[in-house]
Amino acid sequence: xxxxxxxxxxxxxxxxxxxxxxxxxxxxxxxxxxxxxxxxxxxxxxxxxxxxxxxxxxxxxxxxxxxxxxxxxxxxxxxxxxxxxxxxxxxxxxxxxxxxxxxxxxxxxxxxxxxxxxxxxxxxxxxxxxxxxxxxxxxxxxxxxxxxxxxxxxxxxxxxxxxxxxxxxxxxxxxxxxxxxxxxxxxxxxxxxxxxxxxxxxxxxxxxxxxxxxxxxxxxxxxxxxxxxxxxxxxxxxxxxxxxxxxxxxxxxxxxxxxxxxxxxxxxxxxxxxxxxxxxxxxxxxxxxxxxxxxxxxxxxxxxxxxxxxxxxxxxxxxxxxxxxxxxx
Ligand code: NAD
Ligand code: DAU
Numbered sequence: 355x356x357x358x359x360x361x362x363x364x365x366x367x368x369x370x371x372x373x374x375x376x377x378x379x380x381x382x383x384x385x386x387x388x389x390x391x392x393x394x395x396x397x398x399x400x401x402x403x404x405x406x407x408x409x410x411x412x413x414x415x416x417x418x419x420x421x422x423x424x425x426x427x428x429x430x431x432x433x434x435x436x437x438x439x440x441x442x443x444x445x446x447x448x449x450x451x452x453x454x455x456x457x458x459x460x461x462x463x464x465x466x467x468x469x470x471x472x473x474x475x476x477x478x479x480x481x482x483x484x485x486x487x488x489x490x491x492x493x494x495x496x497x498x499x500x501x502x503x504x505x506x507x508x509x510x511x512x513x514x515x516x517x518x519x520x521x522x523x524x525x526x527x528x529x530x531x532x533x534x535x536x537x538x539x540x541x542x543x544x545x546x547x548x549x550x551x552x553x554x555x556x557x558x559x560x561x562x563x564x565x566x567x568x569x570x571x572x573x574x575x576x577x578x579x580x581x582x583x584x585x586x587x588x589x590x591x592x593x594x595x596x597x598x599x600x601x602x603x604x605x606x607x608x609x610x611x612x613x614x615x616x617x618x619x620x621x622x623x624x625x626x627x628x629x630x631x632x633x634x635x636x637x638x639x640x641x642x643x644x645x646x647x648x649x650x651x652x653x654x655x656x657x658x659x660x661x662x663x664x665x666x667x668x669x670x671x672x673x674x675x676x677x678x679x680x681x682x683x
Contacts, residue, residue, distance in 0.1 A: 358423035360386045360410050360456065361430030362403070363393035365534040366470070370427065370572045371403055378576075386410060386419055388448075392433065396666055397533045410452035413459070420459035425466045425579060428456050431506075434537055435474075435499045436683070439623060442498035449502035450509070457513045460521070467521040468579050469510045473564070473589070474500035475525060478626035481562065486632040487525070489587045496624050507587075514585045522582045524575060526590035527631045530652065531568035532659040536667045537674050539563075540653070543602055543616075544660045545667055547609045551675065554683060557621030559599035562628040566592040567646035577640045591631025592644035604650065608657055620682035 357374060361367040362385030374381050383403040387393045388410070398405060408415035410430040420426055430452055432438065432445045453469070460467045476487045477494030493508075495501040513519040534541045543553040574590045582588060603613040636642045646652045660667065 355380055356382045356384070356422060356424045358384050358386060358419050358426045360426065360428045360452075361393070363387035363389055363395065363397055363405065364429060364433070365392075365538075366529055366568055366571060367429040368394075368397035368533045369531060369568045370429065370575065371398060371401060373569060373572050374576075375401060375403070384419060384423070386415065387430065390432075391670075392535050394533075394666070411447055411455050413455055416455050416459045417462065420456070420465050421463050423465055425468065426456060426460055427468050427470065427575065427579070428453065429470045431470075431503065432499065434535075435497045436537070436622060436681070438497050438499035438502075440681070445498050445502040449499075450505045453506035453509050457509055457519060457521075461513060461517050461519050464520075466579070467510070467519065468575060469506065469521055469523045470575070471507050471523055471525045472500065472503050473525050473527045473591070473629045473631055474626065475504040475507055479628040479630055481560065481628055483628070486630040487589060488632045489589055489635065496626050520584045522578050522584060523587040524578055524590050525587065526571050526574075527564035527566050527592075527594070527629055529568045529571050530565055531656055532663070533666075534568075536670060539598065540601065540605070540656065541660060541667070542674070543605045544609070544657050545671060547606065547611060548661060548664070549671055553602045553605065553616035554619045554678070555598055555602050555616055556619060556625060556683065559597060559602065559618070560627075561598050561625060562595050562630070563598065563601075564591050564629050564631050565594035565596060565601075565649055566590065566644065567652045570644040570646050573645070574636060574640075574642045577636070577642045581640050588636045588640070589631050589633055590636060591633045592646070593633075594649055595628075595630055596649065604653060605657070608650070608654055622683075
């Protein structure tokens with residue numbers, strides 16, 4: 355099977371490529387990635403993949419790659435909410451125009467597509483609301499990032515209905531694991547502590563995220579490609595709700611520090627309060643179950659990865675922290 359992975363040099367995409375090569379010996383993988391600040395050749399080092407450096411919104415690059423593929427797994431995106439608040443344009447370009455470009459190519463070539471999206475398209479929930487997001491929750495995105503992902507989902511749904519494109523969609527909750535960029539919450543705090551800096555919590559830190567290990571997300575993606583129903587949206591989550599405050603305290607504890615040794619910094623404008631996924635249909639219909647059920651153990655492994663792979667993150671650390679300092683975060 356020839357698999358085209360857009361955004362395969364980023365966090366989830368690189369883990370997907372690694373997992374695919376290990377678990378599916380019949381797969382031939384090509385990665386299309388612009389290698390923005392978030393993409394890294396090093397994340398794919400030593401792997402038997404073709405890496406094409408290019409823009410997912412460039413038809414001349416995308417079309418021939420899609421023509422050669424049996425399935426396209428579309429991860430490429432601008433993915434960080436804070437960046438989208440400072441400069442929204444790249445989010446519109448990559449997330450909306452890029453997805454449009456992929457859709458037109460799969461339409462021309464009749465290629466199967468799986469579109470990777472986020473639970474943030476549904477907006478947020480109150481802390482005391484017993485509800486979780488389902489595939490019928492109305493879209494209500496809060497940030498430029500989540501609104502462009504919502505736009506990309508709508509394009510995919512329209513191309514399925516109007517043009518018969520063979521696409522599935524998935525909306526997943528917050529991922530953690532190796533190869534995640536250090537601008538993101540968990541790796542930022544791990545590398546802060548490893549670097550002798552204090553972790554930074556936005557506002558009071560009561561916001562809740564529904565954590566899932568990246569390997570569980572990617573296993574679900576393959577289940578959907580293999581057995582999912584074309585046109586359907588599947589929500590992926592592992593019942594991992596935890597407040598940001600509790601996560602920072604656990605990172606500090608696992609690194610042998612005082613769990614109270616962190617700073618409260620400026621809150622994110624428009625900060626979503628809580629995400630929670632109901633992944634019942636994925637479990638019941640496709641038989642998917644998370645393997646990483648113990649967040650403490652998964653986080654311990656993730657900390658070990660950042661400790662062992664300092665060369666991967668070190669060159670970016672000062673610049674990432676300087677950028678946050680400029681916004682009081
Ligand atoms: P990431 O920022 O780590 O990686 C994104 C990758 O896309 C990078 O390699 C980058 O170079 C590439 N890219 C960006 N613009 C591009 C362009 N114009 N053309 C080609 N490549 C481009 O992101 P991630 O966290 O791995 O997220 C991957 C996907 O999963 C995104 O679609 C995101 O919305 C979705 N998602 C992420 C999470 C999460 O917790 N990280 C959860 C649910 C869904
Ligand atoms: O829910 C899925 C989404 O999860 C994905 O679609 C996004 O691509 C991914 O970036 C992530 O979005 P979040 O905004 O939830 O992730 P982030 O890592 O930026 O922040 C997680 C929480 O931690 C959020 O409530 C903000 C807070 N935070 C973040 C940083 C970077 C802090 O308190 N301190 C920080 O330093």
